Structures are given as structure tokens and as C-alpha cells.
Amino acid sequence: TRSIDLAVVAGDGIGTEVVEQGLAVLEAAVAGSDVKVSTTEFDLGARRWHATGETLTDTDLEAIKGHDAILLGAIGDPSVPSGVLERGLLLKLRFALDHYVNLRPGKLYPGVTSPLADPGEIDFVVVREGTEGPYVGNGGALRTGTPHEIATEVSVNTAFGVERVVRDAFARAQERPRKHLTLVHKHNVLVHAGHLWRRTVEAVNADFPDVTTDYLHVDAATIFLTTNPSRFDVIVTDNLFGDILTDQAAAITGGIGLAASANINPDRTAPSMFEPVHGSAPDIAGQGKADPTATVLSVSLLLDHLGLSDAAQRVEAAVAADLVERSAGHGRVRTTAEVGRELAARVAG
Amino acid sequence: TRSIDLAVVAGDGIGTEVVEQGLAVLEAAVAGSDVKVSTTEFDLGARRWHATGETLTDTDLEAIKGHDAILLGAIGDPSVPSGVLERGLLLKLRFALDHYVNLRPGKLYPGVTSPLADPGEIDFVVVREGTEGPYVGNGGALRTGTPHEIATEVSVNTAFGVERVVRDAFARAQERPRKHLTLVHKHNVLVHAGHLWRRTVEAVNADFPDVTTDYLHVDAATIFLTTNPSRFDVIVTDNLFGDILTDQAAAITGGIGLAASANINPDRTAPSMFEPVHGSAPDIAGQGKADPTATVLSVSLLLDHLGLSDAAQRVEAAVAADLVERSAGHGRVRTTAEVGRELAARVAG
Ligand SMILES: CC(C)[C@H](C(=O)O)[C@@H](O)C(=O)O
Ligand SMILES: CC(C)[C@H](C(=O)O)[C@@H](O)C(=O)O
Numbered sequence: 154t155r156s157i158d159l160a161v162v163a164g165d166g167i168g169t170e171v172v173e174q175g176l177a178v179l180e181a182a183v184a185g186s187d188v189k190v191s192t193t194e195f196d197l198g199a200r201r202w203h204a205t206g207e208t209l210t211d212t213d214l215e216a217i218k219g220h221d222a223i224l225l226g227a228i229g230d231p232s233v234p235s236g237v238l239e240r241g242l243l244l245k246l247r248f249a250l251d252h253y254v255n256l257r258p259g260k261l262y263p264g265v266t267s268p269l270a271d272p273g274e275i276d277f278v279v280v281r282e283g284t285e286g287p288y289v290g291n292g293g294a295l296r297t298g299t300p301h302e303i304a305t306e307v308s309v310n311t312a313f314g315v316e317r318v319v320r321d322a323f324a325r326a327q328e329r330p331r332k333h334l335t336l337v338h339k340h341n342v343l344v345h346a347g348h349l350w351r352r353t354v355e356a357v358n359a360d361f362p363d364v365t366t367d368y369l370h371v372d373a374a375t376i377f378l379t380t381n382p383s384r385f386d387v388i389v390t391d392n393l394f395g396d397i398l399t400d401q402a403a404a405i406t407g408g409i410g411l412a413a414s415a416n417i418n419p420d421r422t423a424p425s426m427f428e429p430v431h432g433s434a435p436d437i438a439g440q441g442k443a444d445p446t447a448t449v450l451s452v453s454l455l456l457d458h459l460g461l462s463d464a465a466q467r468v469e470a471a472v473a474a475d476l477v478e479r480s481a482g483h484g485r486v487r488t489t490a491e492v493g494r495e496l497a498a499r500v501a502g
Numbered sequence: 503t504r505s506i507d508l509a510v511v512a513g514d515g516i517g518t519e520v521v522e523q524g525l526a527v528l529e530a531a532v533a534g535s536d537v538k539v540s541t542t543e544f545d546l547g548a549r550r551w552h553a554t555g556e557t558l559t560d561t562d563l564e565a566i567k568g569h570d571a572i573l574l575g576a577i578g579d580p581s582v583p584s585g586v587l588e589r590g591l592l593l594k595l596r597f598a599l600d601h602y603v604n605l606r607p608g609k610l611y612p613g614v615t616s617p618l619a620d621p622g623e624i625d626f627v628v629v630r631e632g633t634e635g636p637y638v639g640n641g642g643a644l645r646t647g648t649p650h651e652i653a654t655e656v657s658v659n660t661a662f663g664v665e666r667v668v669r670d671a672f673a674r675a676q677e678r679p680r681k682h683l684t685l686v687h688k689h690n691v692l693v694h695a696g697h698l699w700r701r702t703v704e705a706v707n708a709d710f711p712d713v714t715t716d717y718l719h720v721d722a723a724t725i726f727l728t729t730n731p732s733r734f735d736v737i738v739t740d741n742l743f744g745d746i747l748t749d750q751a752a753a754i755t756g757g758i759g760l761a762a763s764a765n766i767n768p769d770r771t772a773p774s775m776f777e778p779v780h781g782s783a784p785d786i787a788g789q790g791k792a793d794p795t796a797t798v799l800s801v802s803l804l805l806d807h808l809g810l811s812d813a814a815q816r817v818e819a820a821v822a823a824d825l826v827e828r829s830a831g832h833g834r835v836r837t838t839a840e841v842g843r844e845l846a847a848r849v850a851g
Contacts, residue, residue: 229690235689235690235693235696235697235700236689236690236691236693236696236697239690239691240690240691240693244691267619268618268619268620268728268729269617269618269619269728270616270617270618270619271617287636287655287657287691287692288691290693292657292692292693292694292695293694294694294697294698296661297698298701299661300661300662300665301660301661301662302660302661302698303658303659303660303661304659304660304694304695304697304698305656305657305658305659305694305695306636306656306657306659306692306694306695307654307655307656307657308636308641308654308655308656308657309652309654310652310653310654310655311650311651311652311653312645312648312649312650312651312652313649313650316649339742339745340584340585341578341584341585341588341589342585342588342589342593342636342637342742342745343636343641343655344584344585344589344639344641345641345642345643345653345654345655346641346653346654346655347584347585348584348585348643348653349643349646349651349653351584352647371745371746372745372746372748372749372750373749375724375746375747375749375750375753376749376750376752376753376757376758379617379618379728379750379753379754380617380753380757393688393691396688396691396720396721397720397721397724397746398724399721400721400722400724400725401721401724401725401728401750403725404724404725404728404729405728408725408729409725
């Protein structure tokens with residue numbers, strides 16, 4: 154038997170509800186195999202912060218590091234000042250565990266209605282850099298609250314950091330039928346960072362000669378995501394542009410209720426983390442209204458990362474089948490638990 | 503008679519073609535009135551750079567400053583290294599002339615097909631900050647071209663710079679029926695800049711008590727621009743987020759062939775500049791294929807800025823009528839000059 158030790162950070166709002174279903178589907182996916190899943194829950198997020206003032210202690214971090222992977226629900230609550238949990242918990246995990254590949258598929262499943270009139274086939278993946286860019290927290294403020302305030306945010310980009318994520322993106326492109334990589338940046342304005350990204354893509358291309366590449370400014374990329382999303386295969390981009398483009402990608406493929414993500418440490422020096430793209434949605438929390446599909450698809454990415462690609466594919470297939478059935482449309486709105494139960498049943502087969 | 507001295511920077515690619523039509527419509531709009539338009543052409547852009555190595559000299563800049571407004575076509579060519587003309591000419595104009603309000607309407611005209619299945623009524627305006635943020639050029643690179651390269655980009659935000667553009671956005675919101683202002687930023691990650699923006703909106707709101715406000719992270723804003731663009735009235739945001747959102751706004755309202763913009767110096771210490779959002783489109787340059795509508799709508803913004811609001815409205819009405827007739831669709835594709843001629847005829851009345 155192989156045992157998988159999972160760190161579970163359900164977090165805030167709908168996080169708890171969707172993670173419960175994600176775990177149920179995970180159990181179903183490994184049932185009858187020699188894989189055993191054990192989970193450790195970590196009490197992190199708004200409640201813990203209110204109770205103790207802590208976001209993520211060194212002890213938490215060390216304990217999490219001992220696991221094979223992390224399943225995360227959602228972090229954040231309006232009662233906590235903006236930035237406290239994002240910087241102190243979510244981004245701290247991504248940075249401390251060196252999740253330099255933030256992988257976000259943009260896929261329009263059959264049966265799912267896109268808000269685009271003529272979406273065509275949408276099946277791309279965004280490789281968003283996860284440990285650099287404007288997300289590093291290297292900003293500051295002077296004379297705060299006065300008419301002379303100045304606030305800065307520094308985007309940091311290193312050859313080391315850019316090359317490793319670009320290499321990962323090329324490797325993914327090479328595995329896909331179209332073998333195409335699009336770099337998205339804004340090198341006509343952000344000339345220093347942009348030119349580093351551009352030179353890196355050109356250089357790494359030499360090691361992946363069968364991958365074709367092109368380049369789009371981030372503003373133009375939002376246009377093509379609206380008018381011709383089929384053109385994209387693999388997109389590689391920085392942390393902030395990736396944040397923006399992947400929400401837009403979620404919007405055109407049926408919404409953030411379906412958008413999965415993986416924060417991957419490809420060197421496996423620390424556990425990778427799997428989470429839906431959506432937030433904690435406090436307005437609908439506790440009502441059984443949240444769609445657990447994004448979390449279930451994140452579980453599929455988790456299984457794939459752990460080398461259980463059969464199980465991963467069965468989970469994705471279950472979601473795909475469920476989405477087709479939804480569109481056939483008995484019209485009944487299911488609860489979070491019902492969707493989870495039906496997906497688990499499909500996976501169990 | 504009132505004379506308007508216009509600096510004309512046709513620029514590169516389709517710039518020349520669309521500006522010619524923009525000027526023809528401008529002439530038609532003031533014909534028969536006591537307004538006389540005189541133009542001075544400035545040879546700026548790729549050709550000048552290739553010939554002389556100059557982008558924008560102090561002499562050019564001083565000469566331009568002596569005019570009442572600037573009409574700009576498009577800047578940029580693949581033969582010029584990325585960033586040279588953008589930073590050395592276009593952004594230099596915006597910064598040197600203190601164009602701190604970059605105004606970009608997002609309007610779906612009747613008859614125009616949106617790529618969104620159910621666009622609803624789209625009629626908002628983006629007030630994009632034009633002189634700060636990640637556009638300031640305060641970045642740098644170390645050990646360029648080595649494995650130890652580090653490239654930074656610094657976003658600079660000042661209370662002075664943020665307050666003046668936020669105040670302008672509130673004033674615009676107050677003039678509109680819905681009186682609603684949405685701040686777009688990413689204050690949960692870019693905490694220093696983001697909190698300055700947020701505090702400023704809260705503070706300035708006191709002077710515009712009848713304007714309602716809300717806030718969206720930039721990633722969420724791209725979702726709403728896809729699923730519910732009708733929710734927007736006035737958006738205020740920083741230079742980079744504004745760049746991204748206004749291209750997406752153009753995409754959902756019929757494309758960059760229709761998207762106008764105004765780089766405004768509200769204090770009138772220097773001429774404001776009016777330009778289509780699109781670029782120089784070298785692939786179709788010189789073929790009479792470019793749609794001059796975005797430039798013509800920019801001329802409408804120019805007239806409005808100069809206090810000629812009647813003429814401005816007649817130009818916009820001509821475009822609106824032309825767009826309806828297009829959709830009625832004889833199907834014939836008109837040349838740049840034909841569209842310009844027909845618009846001028848409509849304006850002349
Ligand atoms: C919550 C926030 C810090 C986060 C991000 O910006 O990365 C979220 O938007 C995401 O995309 O996972
Ligand atoms: C050409 C480029 C520098 C410019 C910008 O980023 O502002 C353009 O994209 C625009 O939106 O006017």
C-alpha cells in the first residue's frame with residue numbers, strides 16, 4: 154500500500170463545504186486501490202486569526218511541510234483587514250513552499266455555457282509564475298495618510314525564477330498536441346522585466362525546438378481571450394498577469410465555480426498545493442450553495458501530480474459527465490453535498 | 503472667430519490613414535461655424551527614429567506645448583526595438599504633458615455586435631491614471647544576460663497623483679445618471695499602493711456624497727466585464743490595470759476599431775492628446791483597410807474637451823448612425839477613406 158498524507162486547509166466561508174466534497178471524491182477515486190489517504194486538518198484563516206492573531210506560524214509551516222500535498226479551500230473574510238490573510242497565509246504558503254508553477258487550466262467542457270457568443274473550442278493552460286513579480290511584497294509607503302504619501306510596489310524578476318517556470322511551460326507545451334506557447338507580458342512598457350522574460354523564452358526554446366511560440370502584450374491577451382480563445386494552448390506569464398488572465402479564463406469557460414488550480418513545486422522540495430480559483434464567498438457560505446466542482450477538479454490535478462494519473466482522469470471524466478448532464482438540464486439546483494455525492498458515485502463507477 | 507491650433511502626430515502604420523479621416527471629420531464638424539482649425543504636423547515615430555535616432559526632442563516637445571490639443575494616430579513598428587517609441591515618445595508625451603486622466607469610454611453602440619452572448623447595455627467610462635503606477639519607468643536590471651540577472655519594475659503611487667485622478671473620476675460620475683464609481687485595484691496583494699487608492703476614494707467620496715462607490719480586485723473586474731458589463735458606470739484605476747481593462751472593454755464593445763481615448767490634462771497646463779486605443783497595425787497599413795471610427799470618436803472627445811460640445815455630439819451621432827447602417831448590412835466593406843467621407847458627410851449634415 155501507498156499512503157498519501159494530505160494537509161487540509163479548508164479555510165474560510167465556502168472553503169469548508171467544498172473541501173469536504175473534494176475529499177469525498179478523492180476517497181472514491183482511490184477506493185479499492187492500494188492507495189490510502191490520511192488527512193491532517195490545519196485550522197488556518199479568519200477564525201484562527203481572530204482567536205489568536207496568528208496567520209501561519211513556523212510550527213504550522215513545518216507541520217505542513219511533512220505532508221505529500223495540500224488541499225486548500227478558500228482563504229479570506231471581510232472581517233479581516235485586506236492583505237492580512239492573503240499575504241500572511243495564502244501567499245506565504247505559495248512562497249515558502251516554492252510553488253513557482255501556478256497551473257490553471259482554461260477549458261470549456263461540453264455542455265457548459267460560455268458567456269461568449271461563439272467560444273469555439275477552449276482548451277489551454279496558464280502557467281502563472283508563483284514566487285516573483287509584483288507579488289513579492291517588496292513595496293512600502295512613506296508619510297502614510299498625509300498629502301505627501303508615496304506608496305511603491307516592486308516587481309522582482311530573476312533569471313533563475315523566470316527560467317525555471319518558462320522551462321516548465323515549454324515542457325507542458327511539448328506534451329500537448331498543438332505544442333504552442335504564448336508568452337504574455339508588457340515588454341513595451343515594463344522593459345526590464347519584459348525583456349528578461351522575452352530573452353528567456355527565446356533561449357529556452359532552443360531546448361524545445363518543436364514548440365512554436367508567440368508573444369502578446371497583456372492588454373492584447375484580454376482581447377483574444379474574448380474574441381478567439383481557441384488560439385491559446387499554453388500561456389506562460391508573470392504572477393500578476395497570470396492572476397488577471399486566469400480569472401478572465403474562468404469567466405469565459407463557465408465561471409469560477411469550475412476553475413481549478415495547482416500551486417506546484419516541480420522540484421518536489423516541498424508539498425504542492427491544490428485549490429479552486431474562487432474565494433471564500435462569505436455571502437453564500439454555510440448554505441450548501443457553493444459548487445464544489447472547482448475543488449474536485451483541483452483534486453484531479455492533485456492526483457495527477459502524485460503520479461495517480463488514472464485516478465486523476467477518472468475524476469475529470471466524472472466532472473465532464475456531470476457537466477453534460479447538468480446541461481441536459483432537469484433544471485434542479487443541487488446542493489454542494491449533492492454535487493459532491495454524485496461526483497463521488499460516478500468516480501466509484 | 504476662434505482658432506484651434508492642433509498638433510498632429512499621425513505616427514506609424516495605419517496612423518496616417520486614420521488621422522487623415524479624423525481631420526476630415528473635424529473640419530466638417532466646425533465648417534460654417536466661427537471655429538477655424540489649423541494643424542501642425544509632427545514627424546514622430548518609427549521613420550523619424552530610423553532616420554535620426556530621435557524619438558521626441560525638447561524642441562519637438564516645446565513646439566507641441568504651444569498647441570491647443572494633439573491628435574495622435576498610432577506609434578510603433580516591429581523594426582524598432584520594443585519600448586523605444588513607447589517609452590521615448592508616447593509615454594513621454596503623456597508624462598511630460600501631465601495627462602493624468604486617460605479617459606476611455608466603453609460603450610456598445612446600437613447595431614454593433616458584441617462577442618458576448620448577452621452583453622446587455624454597456625455604457626461606462628474608464629478613468630485610467632496616466633502619469634504614475636508601473637508606467638513610471640523606475641525599474642532596472644542587474645547582471646543582464648547572465649544567470650544572475652535581476653530585473654525590477656517599480657510602481658510609484660503618490661497621494662497627490664491618486665487624489666487628483668480620483669477627484670476627476672468622482673466629478674465625472676456625478677455628471678452621469680447612475681452616479682456610480684468602481685475602484686479597481688488589487689489591494690489584497692499590492693497592499694501599499696492599493697490601500698492608498700482605497701483610502702483616497704473613501705476620503706474624496708465625502709466631497710461627492712451623492713456618488714455611490716464599490717471596489718473590485720482587478721481579476722474580479724475581468725470576470726464582470728465578461729458576465730455583467732452593465733454593472734459599470736465609471737471605473738477609476740491605475741495606469742497598468744487601466745491599460746488591461748480598456749482593451750478588454752474594447753473587445754466586448756465591438757473591438758479596438760471603435761475604441762477612443764483621451765489623454766487629458768484637466769488643469770490645462772499643457773495640451774491634451776486624443777488617440778484611438780488601437781496600435782499601428784503594420785500588417786494592414788497602407789491598404790485602406792483600417793477603420794477610422796476610433797479616431798473619429800477620439801475627435802469627438804477632443805471637441806468636447808475644447809468646449810465645443812455641440813460639435814462633439816454631432817460627431818458621435820454620425821458614428822452612431824453609421825454603425826446602425828453598417829449593421830443593417832449591405833455587407834460591403836468600405837475603405838478607410840470611404841468611412842471617413844461618409845462620416846464627414848453625416849456631420850456636415
Ligand atoms: C486571494 C489572492 C491573493 C489570490 C491571488 O491574487 O493570487 C487569488 O486571486 C488567486 O488568484 O489565487
Ligand atoms: C503602446 C502602449 C505603451 C500603450 C499603453 O500601454 O498605454 C497602449 O497599450 C495604450 O493602451 O495606449
